Amino acid sequence: MPKHTIILERRFVSAGAILINEGDEANCAYLIQSGTVSVFTKTGEGQEVELARLGIGEICGEMALFNQKRRTASVRVVEDANLIIISKQVLQEKLEKTDPTIRAVMDMLIKRLGAGNMLVTHSNKKQPNVQDMIDLAGAIFETIVETQGLTEEEQENFKNEVLPLFDRFVQRAEPYIKVSKA
Numbered sequence: 545m546p547k548h549t550i551i552l553e554r555r556f557v558s559a560g561a562i563l564i565n566e567g568d569e570a571n572c573a574y575l576i577q578s579g580t581v582s583v584f585t586k587t588g589e590g591q592e593v594e595l596a597r598l599g600i601g602e603i604c605g606e607m608a609l610f611n612q613k614r615r616t617a618s619v620r621v622v623e624d625a626n627l628i629i630i631s632k633q634v635l636q637e638k639l640e641k642t643d644p645t646i647r648a649v650m651d652m653l654i655k656r657l658g659a660g661n662m663l664v665t666h667s668n669k670k671q672p673n674v675q676d677m678i679d680l681a682g683a684i685f686e687t688i689v690e691t692q693g694l695t696e697e698e699q700e701n702f703k704n705e706v707l708p709l710f711d712r713f714v715q716r717a718e719p720y721i722k723v724s725k726a
Contacts, residue, residue: 552628552629552630552634553628553629553631554577554626554627554628554629555574555626555627555629556624556625556626556627557579557621557624557625557627558621558624559579559621559622559623559624559625560620560621561620561621562618562619562620562621563581563604563605563619563620563621563625563627564604564605564615564617564618564619565615565618566585566586566614566615566616566617566618567614567615568614568615569614569615570605570608570609570613570614570615570632571631571632572605572609572629572630572631572632573603573604573605573606573609573629573630573635574603574604574605574619574627574628574629574630575601575602575603575627575628575630576598576599576600576601576602576603576604576625576626576627577600577625577626577627577628578600578624578625578626579599579600579621579622579623579624579625579626579627580597580598580599580621580622580623580625581597581598581599581604581619581620581621581622581625582594582596582597582598582619582620582622583595583596583597583598583604583617583618583619584617584618584619584620585616585617585618586618595617597622603630604619605619606630606635607654607657609632609635609636610650610651610654611651611654611655652686652687655686655687656687681710685706685707685710688702689702689703
């Protein structure tokens with residue numbers, strides 16, 4: 545067997561099983577070889593909102609690996625699934641070998657997808673918390689910086705003008721935030 549051959553771990557998961565729980569630490573993603581999964585989150589009232597239905601050749605669980613955060617959604621197996629496990633380490637090794645421009649585009653797309661998912665769930669009456677608002681504002685800020693073709697000087701000016709306003713907004717809003725009782 546050649547040195548560069550990597551044997552990836554595979555897993556069979558039965559329909560109905562929860563593969564990923566929102567809020568968990570991320571250590572891998574899953575490439576779907578067969579079956580179907582549902583990516584979902586819950587509203588403040590506990591209602592499930594399906595964000596995507598994925599099948600053969602698609603990957604779930606990758607967002608948290610890219611943005612180094614906790615899982616942003618849950619994943620339930622809808623039809624029995626055979627999955628290839630892609631570890632955080634393997635993904636990072638592959639990303640390090642990728643062209644920096646491609647990595648930058650991937651980062652931007654992940655941020656946009658996260659912001660879009662947040663808008664979908666909030667439009668379904670999920671009550672955003674302070675961290676949701678900060679994350680969304682950060683994604684919007686970074687999207688503006690990365691997609692508007694700003695020069696380095698314009699980016700710096702934008703940051704110097706907008707970040708203090710955002711920080712002030714967060715400081716002023718915090719006293720009005722009520723902690724939900726679990």
